[in-house]
Amino acid sequence: MPVTEPTRFQVRLRAPIDEVWQALTDPGALREWLSEYAEVELPSRYEFWGRYTPEGDRPRQRLLLAEDNVLRFAWSLGGTETVVEIVLAEDGGETSLAFSQSGLPDYAAMLADPDSSLGMMHTFWALSVANLVDHVEGRPLTARCDLTSPLMREEVQIGAPRGEVYSSIADPEVFTRWFGARIEAENHVGGRWAMGSLETDPDPAKIVDLVPGSKMSLAYQDGVVASWELDDSDGGTKLTFVQSGFSDERPPYGMWMGWLSGLAELRRFHELGAWRPLWVDVHLEGTPEGLLTLDGK
Structure with a gap:
């Protein structure tokens, strides 16, 4: 290397x-x-x-x-x-x-x-x-990734209305704000979804399920499917996030930990009145220019 x-x-x-x-x-x-x-x-x-x-x-x-x-x-x-x-x-x-x-x-x-x-x-x-x-x-923690288990399902309670949480997942511009990486998407079933740019991503995910206010699912070229499902819960929203479609012999732990860290910031985005991105600066050699967005805009 x-x-x-x-x-x-x-x-x-x-x-x-x-x-x-x-x-x-x-x-x-x-x-x-x-x-x-x-x-x-x-x-x-x-x-x-x-x-x-x-x-x-x-x-x-x-x-x-x-x-x-x-x-x-x-x-x-x-x-x-x-x-x-x-x-x-x-x-x-x-x-x-x-x-x-x-x-x-x-x-x-x-x-x-x-x-x-x-x-x-x-x-x-x-x-x-x-x-x-x-x-x-003093806030609730996000589940850690169990590297001995192929189960990738997590429920998160978010103190915000379901419609607001759904918009922050389905709207690429809002997704970009809290996730810290630029998202571009064709926001309909069958549309492409890319981290970075649709023009430069040779293998974008595809939106395979989109139920306004309730659900969005992405399918990747390798067969992995990431799904967000939302339900009203105690005045807020219960978000169930599932990653599926992979071989139990080789679970995509790296991707799963990335999504879990995103869920932590999604909760902060909705629950902190004076929210600002957790990340001040990130350097990973070779990261495409413009991919990371750390200013919350």
């Missing part, structure tokens, strides 16, 4: 820096938002593993540094030693978190093998960090 620049991103958390540091370094907190198992003994040990962690049959991390709000550890994945670094900084009463991980594939290589341990890192951290943010902000 060619050498690439470290993948990096920055997020903001509406919590004091000490609380965020504790969530990153306390094993009990890690077991809530990150992994099934975690053991931490600073300054010598930082390990997490289990069914929510790629290659999680045993710990594969080696602590390099944990002081002054900087956490750095090596993580061996797919025969490659990667290095993860997380740096916290105070930001006007909030906390800025800067993340980087070396040794990961670029955008094209990730798409070519999204379910390798290295290819899954991008969406693994997208989901994990979304849950870290909700953990320190």
Whole structure:
């Protein structure tokens, strides 16, 4: 695999820096938002593993540094030693978190093998960090991806009317706002749906089901189907998201974690009165220009 620049991103958390540091370094907190198992003994040990962690049959991390709000550890994945670094900084009463991980594939290589341990890192951290943010902000967490199970079905309660939630899924412009990546679509059954541009995507998904106010389903070229179903629930909306149409021997975990991280931001989009995108900056080498939209517009 060619050498690439470290993948990096920055997020903001509406919590004091000490609380965020504790969530990153306390094993009990890690077991809530990150992994099934975690053991931490600073300054010598930082390990997490289990069914929510790629290659999680045993710990594969080696602590390099944990002081002054900087956490750095090596993580061996797919025969490659990667290095993860997380740096916290105070930001006007909030906390800025800067993340980087070396040794990961670029955008094209990730798409070519999204379910390798290295290819899954991008969406693994997208989901994990979304849950870290909700953990320190006192909000419900999004389900983690069980990498030992082919079941891909999740129910999410959203504190907004069903019509509003449906519009945020069916309208490509609104979808783009909360999802953080540009969406273009022909909004009818049989229409094309693409992340990025319909002109440049050689294999766009197809809208195979569209029930106004209730349901939308996308079918991909590889047979995977992603479906959103909406029901009224307790004054808000119950969203059931299902991914199907794949071989149980090779579940598309990378895609599933990406969608789950999107559901976390969809809830924030509807429930936070002063919503702004969680993501401040994202760098993944080779990402097509204009794909990512991080300004919430």
